[in-house]
Amino acid sequence: MRPAKRQRRVPPEPAVGGPSSPRRFSPLRLLWLVVPAAVAGLAFFISTSTDPSIPEINGLQQAPPFVVRDIPGKGKGVVATRDIKQGELLIQEPPLFVVPKSISESPAALISRLLNNVTQANRDAFWSLSYVNFPEGLDPETHPEEVALAIFQTNAVSANNDGVGIFPRMARLNHGCASAFNVVYSWRKREQQIFIHALRDIQRGQELLTTYTETKRTRNERREFLSQQYGFMCTCAVCSLDDAASKLSDERLTAISHYYGHFATWGSESISGVEAISTINTIWKLEDEEGYWSERGQLAADAAWISAAHSDASAARFWAQLAVKWYSYELGADSELVSEVQRIAENPEQHPAWGSRKPLTVGPLV
Numbered sequence: 238m239r240p241a242k243r244q245r246r247v248p249p250e251p252a253v254g255g256p257s258s259p260r261r262f263s264p265l266r267l268l269w270l271v272v273p274a275a276v277a278g279l280a281f282f283i284s285t286s287t288d289p290s291i292p293e294i295n296g297l298q299q300a301p302p303f304v305v306r307d308i309p310g311k312g313k314g315v316v317a318t319r320d321i322k323q324g325e326l327l328i329q330e331p332p333l334f335v336v337p338k339s340i341s342e343s344p345a346a347l348i349s350r351l352l353n354n355v356t357q358a359n360r361d362a363f364w365s366l367s368y369v370n371f372p373e374g375l376d377p378e379t380h381p382e383e384v385a386l387a388i389f390q391t392n393a394v395s396a397n398n399d400g401v402g403i404f405p406r407m408a409r410l411n412h413g414c415a416s417a418f419n420v421v422y423s424w425r426k427r428e429q430q431i432f433i434h435a436l437r438d439i440q441r442g443q444e445l446l447t448t449y450t451e452t453k454r455t456r457n458e459r460r461e462f463l464s465q466q467y468g469f470m471c472t473c474a475v476c477s478l479d480d481a482a483s484k485l486s487d488e489r490l491t492a493i494s495h496y497y498g499h500f501a502t503w504g505s506e507s508i509s510g511v512e513a514i515s516t517i518n519t520i521w522k523l524e525d526e527e528g529y530w531s532e533r534g535q536l537a538a539d540a541a542w543i544s545a546a547h548s549d550a551s552a553a554r555f556w557a558q559l560a561v562k563w564y565s566y567e568l569g570a571d572s573e574l575v576s577e578v579q580r581i582a583e584n585p586e587q588h589p590a591w592g593s594r595k596p597l598t599v600g601p602l603v
């Protein structure tokens with residue numbers, strides 16, 4: 238599963254910011270696994286959970302509001318067993334193991350070695366996961382290391398700077414594009430766990446979908462990527478739109494990408510703070526039209542950054558409050574980023590960018 242590339246937006250690196258969620262691991266990024274590490278810090282993290290099919294008690298209700306079941310045309314998937322509220326915590330899961338960014342042996346050998354260090358129940362959970370793109374001509378029966386690698390490539394998720402991990406419960410989540418995905422995941426370094434929250438209200442019987450790709454791409458681009466990397470033709474609600482509606486969706490998503498790039502140029506002072514905030518307003522409206530809600534915490538936090546830089550306290554407060562709201566849905570109200578933007582909402586002058594540009598009224602979301 239894979240990461241969408243986040244566009245670096247408002248330089249310098251915002252103190253209140255960072256990716257709103259870790260991204261799916263791209264098989265392409267496995268390239269780094271074959272590069273011998275200069276400093277092979279082979280730190281990895283082994284789960285203490287014994288049976289990943291049993292929900293964690295830690296911070297989660299014991300009976301999760303979903304089941305894993307067969308979904309026609311998709312293998313297994315995750316389906317809501319009751320109505321789920323936007324922002325609800327659905328899964329909190331430690332990794333079976335995390336492959337660090339620097340390694341000094343072959344990825345297949347490393348994964349096999351890591352697997353030997355987990356409990357039998359966790360090993361069974363790993364081997365039960367699905368995989369695609371197994372090398373042609375090889376027999377899976379006689380090449381278990383290659384099978385393990387294919388499972389890893391199909392299911393691993395970024396744990397940010399800690400590496401790339403396998404989380405057997407979340408690995409059952411299938412993909413949906415733009416307005417079709419309804420859950421988002423975030424890696425919490427402090428807890429060393431992945432957290433999955435509902436991005437929107439989900440009805441009983443609906444499938445829980447995350448996203449494997451940068452969904453601000455056009456349908457053809459998304460389909461090509463998903464077919465190559467994950468071996469399926471996406472037929473999610475967005476990909477199934479009729480051609481006229483799909484064209485409009487593609488245009489909106491392309492425009493959103495364009496405007497992200499445009500507002501980022503505030504960092505190099507190519508556009509004014511007023512234009513940057515007006516561009517964020519445009520993105521927000523296009524996203525409302527598209528039903529694309531992901532990464533709004535980050536967008537609002539970036540707007541708070543610009544507002545604070547121009548000493549517009551009321552705008553900074555407004556945007557920071559919006560960041561609190563959306564980060565709470567995406568990352569959880571108890572996440573570190575929510576605490577950070579909450580502090581800015583209460584006291585905008587404390588923002589590290591405060592007053593770094595000329596004073597300007599940049600304004601809120603209109």
Ligand SMILES: C[S@@+](CC[C@H](N)C(=O)[O-])C[C@H]1O[C@@H](n2cnc3c(N)ncnc32)[C@H](O)[C@@H]1O
Nearest residue numbers: 311312313367369392408409410411412467469
């Ligand atoms: C991480 S696994 C997801 C769980 C998987 N369906 C299973 O049975 O364990 C990724 C694989 O699921 C399938 N998949 C995910 N999303 C899909 C979708 N929207 N349509 C069809 N297949 C999908 C693809 O085979 C993909 O390689």
